[in-house]
Amino acid sequence: MAIRGRAHKVGDHIDTDLIIAGRYLVTTDPVKLGEHLFEDLDPGLRQRIRPGDVLVAGENFGQGSSREHAPLALVGAGVAAVVAASYARIFYRNAFNNGLLLLECPEASRAVQDGDELEIDPQTGEIRDLTRGELYRAKPIPPFMQELTQLGGIIPYVRRRLGREAS
Amino acid sequence: MGMTITEKILASHADLAKVEPGDLVECRVDMLFANDITAPLAIQQFERIGVDRVFDPDRVAFVLDHYSPSKDIASAEQCRITREFVRKHGLPHFYDVGRAGIAHVLLAEEGFVAPGELFVGADSHTCNHGALGAFATGVGSSDLAAAMATGRLWFRVPPTLRFVFRGTLPRWVTGKDLVLRIIGDIGVDGARYAAMEFAGPVLQQLSMDERFSITNMAVEAGAKNGIMEPDEAVLEWIRPRARRPFQPVYSDPDASYAAVHEYDVTDMQPVVSAPSSPANVVPVTEVTGVRVDQCFIGTCTNGRIEDLRQAARVLAGRRVHPDVRLLVIPATPRIYRQALEEGLIQVFLDAGAAVSTPTCGPCIGGHMGVLADGEVCVSTSSRNFIGRMGHRGSRVYLSNAAVAAAAAVAGKLVHPDEVVREPARV
Ligand code: SF4
Numbered sequence: 001m002a003i004r005g006r007a008h009k010v011g012d013h014i015d016t017d018l019i020i021a022g023r024y025l026v027t028t029d030p031v032k033l034g035e036h037l038f039e040d041l042d043p044g045l046r047q048r049i050r051p052g053d054v055l056v057a058g059e060n061f062g063q064g065s066s067r068e069h070a071p072l073a074l075v076g077a078g079v080a081a082v083v084a085a086s087y088a089r090i091f092y093r094n095a096f097n098n099g100l101l102l103l104e105c106p107e108a109s110r111a112v113q114d115g116d117e118l119e120i121d122p123q124t125g126e127i128r129d130l131t132r133g134e135l136y137r138a139k140p141i142p143p144f145m146q147e148l149t150q151l152g153g154i155i156p157y158v159r160r161r162l163g164r165e166a167s
Numbered sequence: 168m169g170m171t172i173t174e175k176i177l178a179s180h181a182d183l184a185k186v187e188p189g190d191l192v193e194c195r196v197d198m199l200f201a202n203d204i205t206a207p208l209a210i211q212q213f214e215r216i217g218v219d220r221v222f223d224p225d226r227v228a229f230v231l232d233h234y235s236p237s238k239d240i241a242s243a244e245q246c247r248i249t250r251e252f253v254r255k256h257g258l259p260h261f262y263d264v265g266r267a268g269i270a271h272v273l274l275a276e277e278g279f280v281a282p283g284e285l286f287v288g289a290d291s292h293t294c295n296h297g298a299l300g301a302f303a304t305g306v307g308s309s310d311l312a313a314a315m316a317t318g319r320l321w322f323r324v325p326p327t328l329r330f331v332f333r334g335t336l337p338r339w340v341t342g343k344d345l346v347l348r349i350i351g352d353i354g355v356d357g358a359r360y361a362a363m364e365f366a367g368p369v370l371q372q373l374s375m376d377e378r379f380s381i382t383n384m385a386v387e388a389g390a391k392n393g394i395m396e397p398d399e400a401v402l403e404w405i406r407p408r409a410r411r412p413f414q415p416v417y418s419d420p421d422a423s424y425a426a427v428h429e430y431d432v433t434d435m436q437p438v439v440s441a442p443s444s445p446a447n448v449v450p451v452t453e454v455t456g457v458r459v460d461q462c463f464i465g466t467c468t469n470g471r472i473e474d475l476r477q478a479a480r481v482l483a484g485r486r487v488h489p490d491v492r493l494l495v496i497p498a499t500p501r502i503y504r505q506a507l508e509e510g511l512i513q514v515f516l517d518a519g520a521a522v523s524t525p526t527c528g529p530c531i532g533g534h535m536g537v538l539a540d541g542e543v544c545v546s547t548s549s550r551n552f553i554g555r556m557g558h559r560g561s562r563v564y565l566s567n568a569a570v571a572a573a574a575a576v577a578g579k580l581v582h583p584d585e586v587v588r589e590p591a592r593v
Contacts, residue, residue, distance in 0.1 A: 017552045018552060018554065021532065021554050022532045025204045026239065040553050059356060060356040063389060065550075066290055066291040066306060066307055068205070068208055068308045068309060086359070088356070088359065089389070090306060090307060090386075093306065097307060097309035097310065144191055144321070153309060154310055155212050155309055158313045158317060
């Protein structure tokens with residue numbers, strides 16, 4: 001199903017402390033975590049994000065701490081997908097494991113402006129900037145990550161594998 | 168074409184003769200752990216998998232270190248979840264208040280990771296253990312749960328970047344300064360998805376404690392792991408500790424590297440990472456005079472005995488500046504005890520420092536020294552991101568322990584030589 005929402009732009013090297021500050025890591029509830037999303041980056045940003053919106057980031061999004069609370073906070077705040085020029089590795093794995101769609105697309109990361117209306121096709125990786133009438137194509141998701149995404153992350157993947165091994 | 172130490176460890180744990188960068192492999196995990204922040208989520212995910220037991224209780228550790236002793240009711244609840252899981256599954260390697268230290272330092276000290284092994288932890292600084300010649304990497308809680316259920320985890324084989332140090336280390340220049348220098352040069356994503364292999368004759372001039380500071384911060388350059396080939400010093404260190412027989416692994420002479428960076432350390436100075444990126448690295452002399460409110464010596468990067476000795480060398484017979492708070496937090500109970508026996512704790516108390524039981528504490532802005540708006544801290548930790556240690560308007564300079572101690576005495580950033588005047592590196 002296509003994702004349609006407004007773009008919220010953030011910069012390069014956004015770390016997981018900025019996504020969700022250490023002081024809030026005392027719960028695993030995505031909604032509670034989502035309430036404090038980006039609090040130290042831009043205290044007004046959380047209020048501007050509507051369910052279904054898209055985060056557009058620069059290079060190395062999600063660097064730093066391995067806290068899986070970061071993708072959970074994004075999910076909890078209703079962010080439907082992230083488009084970035086590149087991702088830090090632990091965040092990348094964590095996002096896939098929590099069903100958060102990540103698209104890698106340096107062109108869109110540069111060109112899309114804050115507030116643009118975006119339409120994303122998760123299957124093809126096509127990112128349409130409806131405000132500007134532009135089309136971008138994200139780097140294809142590696143086949144193994146696609147498989148993980150289709151199953152809903154590493155947990156269902158392991159369940160299925162263990163089930164197979166038992167039979 | 169040969170393999171690097173990282174490639175060899177991944178290959179052997181995937182039962183493959185050969186792997187190459189980019190290969191996707193599923194590896195056996197020798198040991199894994201989670202902490203009080205990441206364990207509750209890992210436990211939740213583990214229970215979703217629906218298996219009754221962890222793959223091998225002897226290869227699983229839980230360490231309460233971040234907000235422990237619990238800072239509030241919510242963090243106490245997180246610890247309770249972890250304690251209940253540990254009891255239910257009869258897990259033998261559980262470290263609670265009084266016996267707990269910062270996991271990376273504690274688990275190495277306790278011999279849970281040995282050369283040639285593969286170690287994962289639900290904490291990004293798990294790369295710390297690479298100083299032992301092991302492949303060690305941080306993962307999220309879901310990945311940890313998967314490994315806890317199956318004893319296996321998938322990895323993409325990283326390309327390796329090699330960093331070679333030559334020359335003679337000047338006084339006050341430590342392993343921390345070397346790794347900060349690299350991060351300053353290549354940036355916070357300079358080793359993204361890659362392995363960082365550290366080598367060269369300078370490593371022999373470093374204590375094990377200083378070597379751990381280097382591999383510990385590989386993640387600050389975006390690396391998957393940091394690693395050193397296990398020389399005699401490593402083998403001597405690990406032999407009395409290791410809990411299992413192990414097989415050291417070395418890079419082949421014809422291994423292929425994505426890049427090789429050479430450093431001559433002879434003219435280096437102590438450096439700091441200025442706010443608010445670990446890559447914002449400058450010699451301490453360039454920021455001399457910056458006023459500080461708090462200095463913090465501790466963490467998985469620099470809370471080891473060698474760091475405390477360096478700090479004590481600066482603080483002995485001196486007092487913390489009246490406008491500064493100095494916090495000293497030994498990383499583990501064993502280090503605490505050793506510091507006590509060596510008289511270091513006495514030096515810290517005489518200087519007017521606050522000394523605490525082992526915890527991550529201020530490093531993550533949780534408790535034990537949270538910063539107010541506009542405050543400046545010199546910290547021996549690994550991250551100075553906005554808001555990391557408290558208010559988003561606070562500012563953190565990362566340094567080695569001697570620089571942090573010197574700043575505590577001077578009330579401002581200075582080269583340690585300005586506080587201590589003696590010849591020769593000791
Ligand atoms: S000391 Fe700091 S960096 Fe190290 S594990 Fe604790 S919170 Fe993380």
